[in-house]
Amino acid sequence: MEGFVPGLRSVKREAGLAAIARGRSVALIMLILPGLAQAQTASQITPDSFEPPLPRVSGSVDFSGQAGLQAPAGADQLSVTISGVDITGELPSLEPAGQRLRDKLVGGPVPVSDIFAASSALEAEYARKGYVLARVVLPAQSLRDGGRLRLVVVNGYVERIDSSGVPPEVAGRIAEVTTPLVGKRGLKIGEIERRLLTAGDTAGVSLRSALSPGSASGATVLTLDGDFDPVSGFIGLDNTLAEELGTWSLSAGVDVNSALGLGETLYLRMSGYPGEPFSDAGLFADEPRTRTIAGGAIVPVGIDGMTINIEGTKSQTAPDPDEDLRTTSDFERLSLRLRYPWIRTRALTLSSEVIFDAQSEDVYLVTPDDKFTLSSDAVRVLRLAGDANWLSEAGQFAAGRAILSFGLDAFGARGEDDATLAKPLSRQGADAEFTKLELSGQFSQPLPANLGLTVSGRAQTSFGDPLVTSEQFGVASLQELSAFDSGTLYGDSGWMLRGDLQAPRDFGRPGAALLITPYVFGAAGQLFLEEPTALEEETTNVSTVGVGVEIYRGLGNYFSDASLTLEAARGFRDDGGDDEDRFTLVGSIRF
Structure with missing residues (x-):
């Protein structure tokens, strides 16, 4: 031709x-x-x-699971005045995003639903910067007027790789390429994509991938299958x-x-x-x-x-x-x-x-x-x-x-x-x-x-x-x-x-x-x-x-x-x- x-x-x-x-x-x-x-x-x-x-x-890369925090029913009917926000695990490069959350929530009465929405927006900002496995968690706490809000940024990681759907002829090569993702904190989408695309370059392979919640907070399971x-x-x-x-x-x-x-x-x-x-x-x-x-x-x-x-x-x-x-x-x-x-x-x-x-x-x-x-x-x-x-x-x-x-x-x-x-x-x-x-x-x-x-x-x-x-x-x-x-x-x-x-x-x-x-x-x-x-x-x-x-x-x-x-x-x-x-x-x- x-x-x-x-x-x-x-x-x-x-x-x-x-x-x-x-x-x-x-x-x-x-x-x-x-x-x-x-x-x-x-x-x-x-x-x-x-x-x-x-x-x-x-x-x-598909994520099967629900990211972000969901406000409970009736949260928009309750208000609270917050004196400050403490964010544990915050990454230095994302501190400006954390400050925007503080500016929005601190200083006056805010509906409780706004707290959940702001936390979800912070998690979305981490994802936009490439930290797609990071999760913003609102831990159990008693929050009264004038109190401080506590948030935790969980530095997400790949808990394990499920490659049961990968053809056995190429399973060893694909595992060799993707295993370095397991257990590594601070993973960005660029590194995840590089590993998955390199695995997908394996001769004769059509590879598919999905991310789903793991067994612990911040843990993710990477599922691979293909032809x-x-x-x-x-x-x-x-x-x-x-x-x-x-x-x-x-x-x-x-x-x-x-x-x-x-x-x-x-x-x-x-x-x-x-x-x-x-x-x-x-x-x-x-x-x-x-x-x-x-x-x-x-x-x-x-x-x-x-x-x-x-x-x-x-x-x-x-x-x-x-x-x-x-x-x-x-x-x-x-x-x-x-x-x-x-x-x-x-x-x-x-x-x-x-x-x-x-x-x-x-x-x-x-x-x-x-x-x-x-x-x-x-x-x-x-x-x-x-x-x-x-x-x-x-x-x-x-x-x-x-x-x-x-x-x-x-x-x-x-x-x-x-x-x-x-x-x-x-x-x-x-x-x-x-x-x-x-x-x-x-x-x-x-x-x-x-x-x-x-x-x-x-x-x-x-x-x-x-x-x-x-x-x-x-x-x-x-x-x-x-x-x-x-x-x-x-x-x-x-x-x-x-x-x-x-x-x-x-x-x-x-x-x-x-x-x-x-x-x-x-x-x-x-x-x-x-x-x-x-x-x-x-x-x-x-x-x-x-x-x-x-x-x-x-x-x-x-x-x-x-x-x-x-x-x-x-x-x-x-x-x-x-x-x-x-x-x-x-x-x-x-x-």
Whole structure:
């Protein structure tokens, strides 16, 4: 599906042609140019990562039980004059709230019901500050006119965790994550949510939680239950690729969840052109028209949300398999990612990530009798990333990510000094050492009349340096400028901005969700190439407009659903390429 294999690019192989010019005759270029005008390379159809995404969190921690003090019947008919209020167990940070209670109750006759109401308001103020387990207690006392009122703030705690409803395959991992909550005084909602969300991140788990009163004053029982899917998968089909790559892509994936009881995920992904799968250019051939295979593992480190991810990817393309002159390409990547959430609540997540990618890509010119190297890249990249997600109670959602990448001339990288006439890099002027910065963001806003607006954008700068093919910036994908063949618009630097107006309609019923979302959109972007060849444009302006519909269908449980996107779009460009009209279909089933 398109999210799995986001597409291809046509810009880059022309850099390979420029490399040929440095080592072969102009006559050879003129011979092969017409047949290669639409060739693609494998790195251009390979996404940055295949790791399963965490689901967006919604909902809240449920409290079953009655918080606050309840005034007895007739309390509003009795009055008392209070000379002062003593609050035992008051937290220093909440002293202003206690003073407001004193100002309200002290100095004149007040109904007894106001004493209970003020005490409940103080407890609510503790909850607003995050102390959801704190209780304000009105102890037994004889209160006469001129007397002092005694209140006790009980610093609540989790007495025990009832995990009898947790599937046994993951009970050990979830208990390991949540046990530090037991017996700890002064717990705030942020710490409770962090533990519960981290437990809910356990691979294959859908976790639910509730808080209820315990056996002692201030004690709370945390009840956990949920569902577990040991093996999950998906299959998808889309037509987002270029005609030279067959247009259609079939994708499939499988996740093995918590098989070792550590909360880990083992995953495998495969995609490619589905036509004639056992032919010379089929999905299982030595030189497939398109094929991407990826596999990896995500393993929790400790109990605070840190994870380590190792992933390997191999992607191949062989456009126009029936042509006498054609290109093939092989892209390989080994990735190591270490991720840590600094803030993890239902409203806000703030995380950082350290990534190391070892990538190589070889592009070949294939004739009926021989095979020549057009370019050969090997880069080693250290990336420092940070991202944030925010969800408001009103349904607004915002997300952003920044990635700073450093190319390293080490660990087998090929730099400008290693390039030869017979084996150049994919871009003239590119080197193993480089720096680039990529920024992305999204904001969604519910609107009146059951409408929604989503604005998303992305930008990259290479700080004035040419980049090898696999590190360039692309904007042609279903989520961005979707009127163009996926991956066919790239530059060393650039930006993209897209806006979608949606009209979601819910036709579902309990246990069978059905959401149909028509939308209209517009997008624009600009791409910049450093040191362009005679065949390339230094600056390219692109835009697209269109309409579409997304259909989501729940299939009876948390882990299974189906989706279908249909879209018609018109694209515009000023680099000499054709404007495009496109009808796109992207579908997937998750099981």
